[in-house]
Amino acid sequence: MHAQYEIQGGDFTKAGLASSEVKKMLKQLNLDPKIIKRIAVAMYEAEVNVVAHAYHGIMDIELNTEKIIIKVQDTGPGIADIDKAMEEGFSTASKEVREMGFGAGMGLPNIKKNADELILNSKINKGTEVKLVFYLNHQ
Amino acid sequence: MNIITIIDKLGLTQLSEIFNPEQEINGGYTSDLLSDVMGNASEGEVWITMQTHKNIIAVASLKELAAIIIVNNHKPEKDTIEAAEKEQIPLLGTNNGAFEISGEIYNLLK
Numbered sequence A: 001m002h003a004q005y006e007i008q009g010g011d012f013t014k015a016g017l018a019s020s021e022v023k024k025m026l027k028q029l030n031l032d033p034k035i036i037k038r039i040a041v042a043m044y045e046a047e048v049n050v051v052a053h054a055y056h057g058i059m060d061i062e063l064n065t066e067k068i069i070i071k072v073q074d075t076g077p078g079i080a081d082i083d084k085a086m087e088e089g090f091s092t093a094s095k096e097v098r099e100m101g102f103g104a105g106m107g108l109p110n111i112k113k114n115a116d117e118l119i120l121n122s123k124i125n126k127g128t129e130v131k132l133v134f135y136l137n138h139q
Numbered sequence B: 001m002n003i004i005t006i007i008d009k010l011g012l013t014q015l016s017e018i019f020n021p022e023q024e025i026n027g028g029y030t031s032d033l034l035s036d037v038m039g040n041a042s043e044g045e046v047w048i049t050m051q052t053h054k055n056i057i058a059v060a061s062l063k064e065l066a067a068i069i070i071v072n073n074h075k076p077e078k079d080t081i082e083a084a085e086k087e088q089i090p091l092l093g094t095n096n097g098a099f100e101i102s103g104e105i106y107n108l109l110k
Ligand SMILES: Nc1ncnc2c1ncn2[C@@H]1O[C@H](COP(=O)(O)OP(=O)(O)O)[C@@H](O)[C@H]1O
Pocket: A045, A049, A050, A052, A053, A054, A074, A076, A077, A078, A079, A085, A086, A090, A091, A092, A093, A102, A103, A104, A105, A106, A107, A108, A109, A128, B035
């Protein structure tokens, strides 16, 4: 199974739409609710990062009997220091974005906690790719 | 305790339609940071916040929270109410601040 959703950078009115669609789809497939919960947190954070920090993104879902792979690829400024970005509380979000309750610097840490695997690739002035892997039979 | 009983006991205002008055509330989480709620709230809890924009509905829906209580008499935007009714997340309001309302709910549920 394979599906793709678009994410518009800068448009907070649509933030979370792609994640909601994917979650509905996973629920229809009757996956373990615990895994769906972890996926929902991680993919929402990856989606919001495109909205808050990049220009445009694609969320790509690949599912087989063993695992779910969610790739969020964006065109955007990229991440200069990935280790720093992974730190809890680190954020470059604007004041307006923070006032909305985003930009707590907890997004990437939330992803790390909830995905079985997180692979982050980024090129300055090009964009970022976040790859999330969830194993279906994990404990 | 179900949502209607809590609304009743705490004198909460209904800011959007309630689709299931029997909806159980099994706890609460108080925060204005969306990632904090994503990371730490649990299914079936009521979310206490001062945020009023539409994104709170996406968070509540993804986390399957039972309801949102907006504090200090802040009013949700129109598109927040529309999203709440579409996703069937009840939006409630109170004149109290987050500290008081959290304490009251804590006492009701403990
Ligand atoms: N897709 C992205 N494109 C560019 N920068 C990003 C992206 N995702 C994360 N970042 C950078 O990493 C930082 C930390 O991300 P995160 O932990 O999600 O916190 P927050 O989004 O609240 O700032 C961001 O503030 C930003 O500088």
